Amino acid sequence: QKEVEQNSGPLSVPEGAIASLNCTYSDRGSQSFFWYRQYSGKSPELIMFIYSNGDKEDGRFTAQLNKASQYVSLLIRDSQPSDSATYLCAVKMSSYKLIFGSGTRLLVRP
Amino acid sequence: GAVVSQHPSRVICKSGTSVKIECRSLDFQATTMFWYRQFPKQSLMLMATSNEGSKATYEQGVEKDKFLINHASLTLSTLTVTSAHPEDSSFYICSARDEVYSSRNTEAFFGQGTRLTVV
Numbered sequence: 001q002k003e004v005e006q007n008s009g010p011l012s013v014p015e016g017a018i019a020s021l022n023c024t025y026s027d028r029g030s031q032s033f034f035w036y037r038q039y040s041g042k043s044p045e046l047i048m049f050i051y052s053n054g055d056k057e058d059g060r061f062t063a064q065l066n067k068a069s070q071y072v073s074l075l076i077r078d079s080q081p082s083d084s085a086t087y088l089c090a091v092k093m094s095s096y097k098l099i100f101g102s103g104t105r106l107l108v109r110p
Numbered sequence: 111g112a113v114v115s116q117h118p119s120r121v122i123c124k125s126g127t128s129v130k131i132e133c134r135s136l137d138f139q140a141t142t143m144f145w146y147r148q149f150p151k152q153s154l155m156l157m158a159t160s161n162e163g164s165k166a167t168y169e170q171g172v173e174k175d176k177f178l179i180n181h182a183s184l185t186l187s188t189l190t191v192t193s194a195h196p197e198d199s200s201f202y203i204c205s206a207r208d209e210v211y212s213s214r215n216t217e218a219f220f221g222q223g224t225r226l227t228v229v
Binding site: 043 | 142144146152153154155156159201203205207215217218219220221222223225
């Protein structure tokens with residue numbers, strides 16, 4: 001079992017819709033979770049991080065964490081074509097290194 | 111804003127030569143830096159943890175004699191790809207941990223990366 005799992009997609013949503021990206025992790029002791037956006041040929045850009053169960057909102061983005069289910073998600077409201085990218089989920093280990101999922105490709109249709 | 115800087119951003123080298131990539135923490139001292147690699151259409155994989163003043167810790171399957179890491183100062187770690195081959199062509203990315211202000215999560219912020227092409 002992979003430590004961090006994501007559906008590779010592509011996830012296709014129309015412009016203005018909510019995009020929902022999901023991630024599961026295997027280490028029940030994990031404490032910190034990160035979402036990145038990566039455009040082709042570029043370095044990953046940190047969007048949000050979340051530590052506590054529940055929701056964390058930042059602009060159009062909401063991260064949701066459920067530690068009991070070992071599940072973290074990212075919602076993007078009012079999706080824009082410029083949101084089309086690969087979204088990476090990462091879990092920080094006790095050694096401070098990050099373990100990444102394989103990424104989900106999001107396509108926002110104009 | 112950026113917390114680490116990498117140099118060069120892009121490099122092309124001949125097979126068999128060595129290439130050095132630098133990672134600098136910009137406004138803090140980093141005793142720990144992380145080197146990741148990303149092959150096309152794949153995710154980031156940690157290669158090694160660079161420790162200032164001591165040997166790097168390599169992940170399973172990463173050849174320490176091929177990927178030499180030197181963390182000689184609190185703001186600079188270097189990764190040298192020795193005797194590079196085309197299969198080493200990849201996107202190399204670093205991050206660094208701010209031990210003093212750990213709440214900044216600086217290890218989660220990446221530099222612009224170095225795209226290595228071995229021909």
